[in-house]
Amino acid sequence: MFCMQCEHTIVTPVAKGCSYAAGMCGKTSEISDLQDVLVYLIQGVSSYAHLARSMGIKDVEADEYLPQAFFSTLTNVNFDEERLVEYTKNCMALRNRLKAAYEAACAEQGVTPEQPEGAAQLDLSIDKAAMLSVAPQAVVNRGFEQVGEDIIGLRLLALYGLKGVAAYMEHARVLDQTSDEVYAEFHRIMARLGEDPTEMEELLGLAMAIGTLNYQVMEILDAGETNAYGHPKPVQVNMKPIAGKCILVSGHDLIDLHHILEQTKDKGINVYTHGEMLPAHAYPELGHKYPHLVGNYGSAWQNQQKEFANFPGAIVMTSNCLINPEVQGYAERMYTRSIVGWPGVTHVIGDDFSVVIDKALECEGFKYDEIPHYTTTGFARNALMEAAPAVIEQVKAGNISHFLLVGGCDGDKAERSYFTDIVKQAPKDTVILTLACGKFKFNDLEFGDINGIPRFLDVGQCNDTYSAIQLALALADAFECGVNDLPLTLILSWFEQKAIAVLLTLLSLGIKDIRVGPTAPAFLTDNLLTALNEMTGLKLITTPEQDLNDILNG
Known part of the structure; x- marks a missing residue:
């Protein structure tokens, strides 16, 4: 085998790429x-x-x-x-x-x-x-x-x-x-x-x-x-469980979550999102319509083996980000969907989730409520456009100095503490936008507001990059300048191929000086990184202190 498509790629002084009996992702x-x-x-x-x-x-x-x-x-x-x-x-x-x-x-x-x-x-x-x-x-x-x-x-x-x-x-x-x-x-x-x-x-x-x-x-x-589900509206989501039978839905496909919500609405089963499904709570025809969509359980994909093992119900993986479910012994409670597959794990074909519901009813469920803790999501395209005039007014008044879009994939490398640290250290007159599961590095923090405008704006899934781009274009139009002239900096965390697609999208739109990390993709050689830097200003992250200094004072 030879593979170097994700951040887990084995890199040694003599070779780059997973080329042994198994990849770092667990595939043979x-x-x-x-x-x-x-x-x-x-x-x-x-x-x-x-x-x-x-x-x-x-x-x-x-x-x-x-x-x-x-x-x-x-x-x-x-x-x-x-x-x-x-x-x-x-x-x-x-x-x-x-x-x-x-x-x-x-x-x-x-x-x-x-x-x-x-x-x-x-x-x-x-x-x-x-x-x-x-x-x-x-x-x-x-x-x-x-x-x-x-x-x-x-x-x-x-x-x-x-x-x-x-x-x-x-x-x-x-x-x-x-x-x-x-x-x-x-x-x-x-x-x-x-x-x-x-x-x-x-x-x-x-x-x-x-x-x-x-x-x-x-x-x-x-x-x-x-x-299908209306334009997202900002909503607070409980990140702690409540008592009752339960189903956990991870991945990206909102349609699967919708089927599950519709089929469980009279079953006494609480439904939770996980990972990239968190923004589903903001859609009027999902989170606002079904009261038994009670919250989000857990964090980003790389923590699923521990989190899923502790979840006392059925688990549905709707798209990418699956990790070996056998290690922690929850494979018999897990169900795959669509493209996803693991040997021996039940695969749901069609739109009937009764097998998942039956399993949830068999399982113990949560015994008691935990003290609620909330995060806010739902600042997608329409919500951002509605807020744009107030945001522009605060920029013109000098109350907002810069926008940092810090988003992308999450992962387990220690270097990813960078993404937590840079938003913590960002001045109080900066606004933090985020999307994808990289948000879990800091979406439990309190950021406050700038004259009523939240400093933390969760745009949604990686699927919602389009919304962030629309905001940038709207701001550029309002200020009668190009996107690259805005007080806006993009700092992207990558792990796999969706992040590469998003990066290429941003580069194809002419957006320059993007920072990416925590490490360079193994397939980008030093020569290629130099060429991309010369063409687009693409650069690797350094330290939060150095990058903030360059961004705000460069």
Whole structure:
């Protein structure tokens, strides 16, 4: 195996990348190899989907299925080899169907069909042994000896960024939000990556195109969530349990939480969010409608083994961020959903969560109420726009000096104390915006307000980056300046591929001087970091003291 897609990547003085019997995320070498083969095959399917579109042929099933299958290879999503083999089997059938349709259309129109190179030529019988046998040609750092680490790094920047886009595409699709333009661009980029481009300029262009694509996806995802559940409104959420039977919902997909809330409303079961699901409380058709959505339990994804073990009810993982549930013995109370999978854990297919409800009723539940502790969330697009005039007035009056957007993924590295420390040390006339699970580094702190404007604004999930961008654009318009001229600094914590997609989105929009940490992604070489710094001002975090000094006085 070889993998370097997340922050847990093994980095030693002589090698970079997880290349042993198991990755740091817990996936085995076989799972990693099966994922590599699946990704390579998806690139080949996209080659023919792209060519077929040039002949006027669109395959809706392929459009929807390929991002789902690609999403399954994201960090901490699917560890179930049987399902990976099934994804590969289905993708092979789609490739053969698209190839036949393309070649038939060419024959009918008297056009000589193209013969795409690279991944499009992969052919294998679908079983685990056959897939593993071709893993060496599908490994993500293939061709390293010929092209070197900089080109491999750029290929991985694009590939991993596109994985994040695929995840957001699936989050949008389950809310009936799709775009033919998005699918066409996804296939174009995926197909080109399967041909192993070797030019730095082209690969940087692909990376920026992926950022632009992700902005489109986040726009339709925002529409899907707000059309279904209304625009979030700021709300206080209890972070402590109350007595009663219970279900915990983690991940990202609001639609699954909605199904569970609807099916439990008369069952005497309390429902809790976890991790990135916390912002669900702010949606009128979720948190404001169902009183048995009683609070949030626990914190960010990396703490789930301890938190889930102590949760006395059923647990549903709706999307990425799954960690081995067997270590702490709660696998029999856990249920996976959608793309997520772990061997032996019950997978819910369809919208009937009765098996989860039955388990919750069997479990002990919480015996007593704990003393409430609250955090506020829900400052998404509409709420931010409504607050914008008051915020602008306070900026013009000199009462707000700077905005710090501190967000992204959380993780367990000690260096992540930086994100807590920098918001603690930020002057009292600064406003802190946050999104994604990085908020759990400081959302239990008291920040106060600036003349009635909260100093702490939780925008929502990583899915809600679109809202933060809209605020920045609105402020720039109000001050008649560019976004980069605003008193706004972005400090992003990364862990996996969604964060890379978001970073590429921000860079593609021309946003400069972003700080990222706690460490550089292993696939970004020193040369690439230097190049990105020269192009965009992207830089690594240093210390809270130094960075605040540079931000506020530079």
